[in-house]
Amino acid sequence: MSLKRLKNYTTEDIADAMVLPVTLTSKQRKEADRQLSEHRAMRRTEMTEEEKLHFKLFRLKFQLEDYLKEDQYNPQFTFGYFLEQYLQLTNRKKKEFAGDIQIHETLLSSILKNRREPNESFMIRLELHSNNMIPAIDWFKLLEKEKGHQINTNRSLRDKESRFVTHSLQLV
Amino acid sequence: MHITERVTNEDKLVHVRAIEDADFKQITVKRYLFNWKKLEHECKIYKLTLIDSEDVLGLIALIDFPEEERTEIKLLTSSIENIGKEKQYDRIAGCLIAFAGKEAIGKFKNYPALSLVPKTELKQHYIAKYKMIDAGWQLYLEDISLLNVIKQYLS
Numbered sequence: 483m484s485l486k487r488l489k490n491y492t493t494e495d496i497a498d499a500m501v502l503p504v505t506l507t508s509k510q511r512k513e514a515d516r517q518l519s520e521h522r523a524m525r526r527t528e529m530t531e532e533e534k535l536h537f538k539l540f541r542l543k544f545q546l547e548d549y550l551k552e553d554q555y556n557p558q559f560t561f562g563y564f565l566e567q568y569l570q571l572t573n574r575k576k577k578e579f580a581g582d583i584q585i586h587e588t589l590l591s592s593i594l595k596n597r598r599e600p601n602e603s604f605m606i607r608l609e610l611h612s613n614n615m616i617p618a619i620d621w622f623k624l625l626e627k628e629k630g631h632q633i634n635t636n637r638s639l640r641d642k643e644s645r646f647v648t649h650s651l652q653l654v
Numbered sequence: 655m656h657i658t659e660r661v662t663n664e665d666k667l668v669h670v671r672a673i674e675d676a677d678f679k680q681i682t683v684k685r686y687l688f689n690w691k692k693l694e695h696e697c698k699i700y701k702l703t704l705i706d707s708e709d710v711l712g713l714i715a716l717i718d719f720p721e722e723e724r725t726e727i728k729l730l731t732s733s734i735e736n737i738g739k740e741k742q743y744d745r746i747a748g749c750l751i752a753f754a755g756k757e758a759i760g761k762f763k764n765y766p767a768l769s770l771v772p773k774t775e776l777k778q779h780y781i782a783k784y785k786m787i788d789a790g791w792q793l794y795l796e797d798i799s800l801l802n803v804i805k806q807y808l809s
Contacts, residue, residue: 488687491738497779499737499747501714501730503688504771506791514791518769519722521789522796526765529797537797541759544804548760 538571539615546616550623555631561624562596568608568616569594583607600625655753655808657702657711657743666743667705670714670753677701677710685734686713697728702750711736712746716754723762724794725754727770745807751784752807755800769794 488496496502506514542564549559569579576594580587585604592598600621609618656665673681673690681690690713693699697715704711715728731737732746751768758766769792772780777793780786784803786793795803 488737493775494779495738497776497783499732499741500687501727501747501751501770501780502773502776503729504773506771510791514771515722517790518724518792518794521787522765522767522794525787525796533798537801540801544756544759 535572539612542567542571543616543620546620546624550620550627555627559624560596560628561600561621562594564621564624565608566594568612579611583611655749657704657745657749659743660741668702668711668749669705670700670702670750673699673701673713680710681713686710687731687734688729690715690729693729700750700753702746702753711743712750714750714754716757718761720762722767723758723765724767724769725758725761727751727754727768748784748803748807751795752804755795755804756808759800759804765796766800767794767796768800 545567546564549556569576572579574582576590577587580590583604585607589598593600593604602618602622605618605621605625608621609616655669656667658665678691683689690699693715697717699713699715701710702712702714703709710733712730712732714730717726717728718724719726730747730750732741732743735741736743736746755766755768758768769789770780770786771792777788780793781788784795785799786795787799
């Protein structure tokens with residue numbers, strides 16, 4: 483499409499509202515892709531470790547936020563799973579990380595394996611460790627989502643607890 | 655994610671979703687400037703609407719290049735009433751670009767990028783507005799520059 487059809491608009495107006503298609507010859511396309519590939523490779527070599535970490539953490543944050551927005555429960559996405567991802571990204575061994583947030587390594591292992599439930603202090607320490615990148619409330623909501631699923635699907639507990647309930651409401 | 659109504663200066667929540675066949679009935683060349691149906695086989699097309707409406711305010715067509723960990727914006731347009739000084743809403747294009755960037759981050763594990771081939775006349779505007787990186791023929795967003803656009807438009 484030529485810009486002539488949009489002659490009543492300034493280039494700024496157009497750029498503000500559109501990305502117009504550009505047709506390249508195959509030779510131009512090859513050259514454009516080569517330039518882009520080289521430029522990206524050069525930038526990657528110039529990235530500092532801090533910049534790489536920052537980007538990776540954002541990815542984890544997005545993944546967690548997206549999961550929290552979904553209605554669906556995913557058994558893979560446990561508290562332990564996201565915590566494990568965090569440790570891997572930050573390149574911290576269990577012992578080091580336990581030291582960073584001053585908890586016993588055994589407790590950290592249990593949380594990673596979803597055998598123990600983290601408390602609020604733990605989640606706040608995670609927030610602080612990530613320099614507020616992943617807020618405690620997101621860790622809390624993750625735990626809540628897991629617990630919500632458990633309470634929703636726990637039939638044996640329902641059977642067990644039904645013995646203690648009498649005069650339940652009779653509804654139409 | 656929100657756009658801003660210019661008259662009232664009110665922010666309105668929007669979402670971006672994949673286009674469905676039925677949408678093409680309302681996607682006319684008159685209002686969206688191109689024959690979007692033609693792109694259907696080559697690209698993934700997404701629409702931006704207000705959260706409580708089916709009226710399409712913007713469209714974006716994307717092509718993935720998995721071997722390069724890159725998504726390219728083939729075409730993007732706001733609806734005709736959202737182009738120019740008298741437009742109804744601000745931020746439509748920004749939200750669509752940020753959405754595309756976040757999709758790229760979700761798809762590509764190591765160094766995801768979002769690129770476009772700009773019209774020469776428009777190149778400097780994209781660089782100024784989105785801090786796109788100039789790679790010659792193409793512009794792109796990657797790592798921190800990509801995150802900044804996502805933070806600006808998707809939060």
